[in-house]
Amino acid sequence: MNKIYILSLVALLLITGSCKKDSDFLDVPPKQVIPEETAFSDPALVLSVLGDLYNRQRDFSSLDGQPEERPYVIGDQPGWRTFADFSEAFPSENGSSFLVQRSSWDFMEWGMWNYGYIRDLNLFIQRANAATKLLEADKTRFIAEARFLRANYYFEMVKRMGGVPLITEPLTYDYSGVVTNLQVARSKESEIYDFVISEAEAIKSKLPSDVSQKSRATKAAALAMESRAALYAGSIAKYGAGTPQVATPGNEVGIPASLAAGYYTKSLAAAEEIINGGAGGYQLYKVLPDLSDNFAAIFLDKSSVNQESIWIEDFKVNSGKVHGFTTNNQPFSISDEGLDAGRLNPSLNLVEAFEKLDNTYAPIATKDGSGNPVYYTNQLDAFAGRDARLAGTVLLPNATFKGKNVDIWAGYQLADGSIFTSDDAGHLKALPGTSVNIQVVGKDGPINGQEFRTQSGFYVRKYLDPQIGSGRRGRQSDVAFIRYRYAEVLLNAAEAAFELGRISTADGYINQVRARAGLTTPLTGVTFDRIVHERRVELVFEGHTLFDMKRWRLAHRVWDGGSMTVNDLVSNIGSATKRNTQPYALWPYKYYSPGSPNNGKWIYKEVLPSAVTGASRFQFGNYYSLITNEILSANPKIVKQPNQ
Amino acid sequence: MKFRFHYIILLSFVLGASSCKKDNYDAPSSTLKGRIMYNGEEIGLEYNQVPLELYQPGFGKVGAIAASFAQDGTYSTLLFDGNYKMIIPASQGPFQWRETTAGVRDTLAVTVSGNQTLDLQATPYFMIRAATYTVTGKTVLANFRADQIITGSNAKTIERINLYINKTQFVSSADNIASAEIAGTAITNPAAISLTATAPAIVPAQNYVFVRIGIKIAGVEDMIFSPLQKLQTN
Known part of the structure; x- marks a missing residue:
């Protein structure tokens, strides 16, 4: 009886359970996919979609490196390596020595062709436009942000590839077997720049004017992009006339010289709109009393005190979006991670470009007029009286980081001219005539071929995070990468004004940037060489070097493949066409000659690190990166790049 | 079952014999080589800097078979027999090449059938x-x-x-x-x-x-x- 009761109860339960409708059981909405209409109904969800699109922007130098993007980027590129080229720095990691051993760049280098991202941006704009449940204000801002990202990405592409197919609607394949309607030819180079400029004009009033908003697009970001893009287009038009080989008959590459003045005017107008406060109260960062510390702090300060940075790629510790720039480049003796340190070493070529406070150029004095070494009491004396940006960008010998001094010296210089050193700081030796073993080389190098210690005599300071634990692999760093900042806007304005013949206006803008760096004697009658120089020292390691040299058509002259002598290095500093093909080092030595007044003082020597065997050669074919055969055969309307 | 060794030998022989069938194409074997000259005089170039492109139309995707000149102006490529189009891309090389219109270089039709030598003439x-x-x-x-x-x-x-x-x-x-x-x-x-x-x-x-x-x-x-x-x- 009891058995029957239990069995019937089970049967009843089973039957009741199956009473559910088939459709209720089978039509379960997937939990890992958010449908379009849901995603575009809530501003928080739209923002998270947009966040992914922000993350997929591409910078030339990015603190967290570059993920693989075949066929152009093979393997993940670590964040520091993209900074360590063009002879502005030496890579102190044996796996990256190819940067200084090669004599030319591959035509594939710097290429990008990510139309998957363009499509996602186009889809976002289309879907946001169609959304019905969003507030009009939210919708306008989201669409303007996506259009900003799209314009900025097209700008990044045109810098590298020249005119590319301009696609502003998501393309759809109709399964007809015919794809000709999807094959779009390359636009003219000028048309892409026009697109960037017109998009910036169209969206600038739809974006907020908010100085404290740095990681999302603002009106100032749109104007800064417009100013830079118009400046690039103007200089390609003007200086491209000097290299008629770097052009295609259909102007997919190359801009007619007649358009130069128009672009410069637009660049100046956009920059002046920011300068005159039309997009919020932006100004140069002048907070700390020490000008070098102040310059370094521009890149560290993310608070609202920093009214210089306009648009940044932000990072946050413990959030997953962090980068290992400090881990990779911290000084060896101050490293939080033992052997993980010191990869990016600024070159002497760069250090010498920082001028003296009286606006003159001079190499770091190593020898006096009669060829005798110059003796310095303190290591830092050799760099005294220079542009404050030098010590703000480069960690000089004996400079402080995290409260400790870096220990950079290559050994003892004995009175008889010989050098007394060892292959490791821990390898102690007794000086001639003594019996006590002492340290004979700096803990931070330089020793030829010793990776992770400086081999150029310098460490990088820009972006190096002084927070406790910033060098640990587990924590890493959240220093932001600044994509647009006010100082660059001023320099854009100065260059555009100079090219338009308004020299005194140009003087005014460039002198603001220089005064912040301690160069208080104003320049009058700025020249092209001065503008080239100013952008180099102000914006080095910010991803400008290559594109500036390309647009001025200086790249094939500066990186001409000839090797450099010390004489080449120390002469003609400040000339825009100065050869810069091999990164030199400056090695400090301690003078040992008991009884001599110079005993214990410092001397310096210019050295070419032994790993530097190549000399950079920029070919005409490097001006615009290769469009691969894969792309060319998929779309016969695409024309090839010139000189490849 | 008793283990019989000769069955295994027999089986492996049958399998071995059946796999003798050709399942691959031959590698390209015809050499096309030559040198670039001006009236029989050597045009010296930098190694691996002046490119030479060969196109073979009619096989799916279009792409160049790239080669480059050696220091003494010689080149050498290994090809399948067939019809090719040879070109030195525009503005490459320290010489003038015959042009159809300004800036567009003439293409040379090459029929490869066995090893052959083809010298090119250019005006430095x-x-x-x-x-x-x-x-x-x-x-x-x-x-x-x-x-x-x-x-x-x-x-x-x-x-x-x-x-x-x-x-x-x-x-x-x-x-x-x-x-x-x-x-x-x-x-x-x-x-x-x-x-x-x-x-x-x-x-x-x-x-x-x-x-x-x-x-x-x-x-x-x-x-x-x-x-x-x-x-x-x-």
Whole structure:
């Protein structure tokens, strides 16, 4: 009886359970996919979609490196390596020595062709436009942000590839077997720049004017992009006339010289709109009393005190979006991670470009007029009286980081001219005539071929995070990468004004940037060489070097493949066409000659690190990166790049 | 079941025999080679810098089979038999190539059937001729003349002339241990130019060097070189 009761109860339960409708059981909405209409109904969800699109922007130098993007980027590129080229720095990691051993760049280098991202941006704009449940204000801002990202990405592409197919609607394949309607030819180079400029004009009033908003697009970001893009287009038009080989008959590459003045005017107008406060109260960062510390702090300060940075790629510790720039480049003796340190070493070529406070150029004095070494009491004396940006960008010998001094010296210089050193700081030796073993080389190098210690005599300071634990692999760093900042806007304005013949206006803008760096004697009658120089020292390691040299058509002259002598290095500093093909080092030595007044003082020597065997050669074919055969055969309307 | 070894031998023989069937294409085996010359004279180039492209239409995707010229202007490619189109891409090489319209270079149709040699004719802007070298210790003195070949509206000027010395037979602006330079504007008599360069000590020691003279033409990327010369030094 009891058995029957239990069995019937089970049967009843089973039957009741199956009473559910088939459709209720089978039509379960997937939990890992958010449908379009849901995603575009809530501003928080739209923002998270947009966040992914922000993350997929591409910078030339990015603190967290570059993920693989075949066929152009093979393997993940670590964040520091993209900074360590063009002879502005030496890579102190044996796996990256190819940067200084090669004599030319591959035509594939710097290429990008990510139309998957363009499509996602186009889809976002289309879907946001169609959304019905969003507030009009939210919708306008989201669409303007996506259009900003799209314009900025097209700008990044045109810098590298020249005119590319301009696609502003998501393309759809109709399964007809015919794809000709999807094959779009390359636009003219000028048309892409026009697109960037017109998009910036169209969206600038739809974006907020908010100085404290740095990681999302603002009106100032749109104007800064417009100013830079118009400046690039103007200089390609003007200086491209000097290299008629770097052009295609259909102007997919190359801009007619007649358009130069128009672009410069637009660049100046956009920059002046920011300068005159039309997009919020932006100004140069002048907070700390020490000008070098102040310059370094521009890149560290993310608070609202920093009214210089306009648009940044932000990072946050413990959030997953962090980068290992400090881990990779911290000084060896101050490293939080033992052997993980010191990869990016600024070159002497760069250090010498920082001028003296009286606006003159001079190499770091190593020898006096009669060829005798110059003796310095303190290591830092050799760099005294220079542009404050030098010590703000480069960690000089004996400079402080995290409260400790870096220990950079290559050994003892004995009175008889010989050098007394060892292959490791821990390898102690007794000086001639003594019996006590002492340290004979700096803990931070330089020793030829010793990776992770400086081999150029310098460490990088820009972006190096002084927070406790910033060098640990587990924590890493959240220093932001600044994509647009006010100082660059001023320099854009100065260059555009100079090219338009308004020299005194140009003087005014460039002198603001220089005064912040301690160069208080104003320049009058700025020249092209001065503008080239100013952008180099102000914006080095910010991803400008290559594109500036390309647009001025200086790249094939500066990186001409000839090797450099010390004489080449120390002469003609400040000339825009100065050869810069091999990164030199400056090695400090301690003078040992008991009884001599110079005993214990410092001397310096210019050295070419032994790993530097190549000399950079920029070919005409490097001006615009290769469009691969894969792309060319998929779309016969695409024309090839010139000189490849 | 009793283990019978001869079954296994039989089975492996059958399997082995059935796998003898060809399942792959032959590798390309026809060599197309030749050199680029001006009236039978060698046009010296930089190794691996002047490209040559071969297209074989009719096989799916279009893409070039790329090759490049060696230092002495020779090239060599391994191809399948068939019809090819050969081109030296626009503005490559320190010479003029026949053009159909301005800036568009003519294509050469090549039928490959077995090994064959195809020499190409081009007109260089300049030639370095009658180079003689005098060695004193490690110092090389070169005397030569620079002959302008293309004159008239297409003429170009000399940007600079370099004497390069290297310890291996690859001698160019990228591969050298010593060089000397004269700017085009400093040349007074193109029929008698001399340049002097001194080779540094070579480690490990060797008592010979290789030299070439290169001429850089204004507005042309590739240099044109004199024939390679091996010199005994002390």
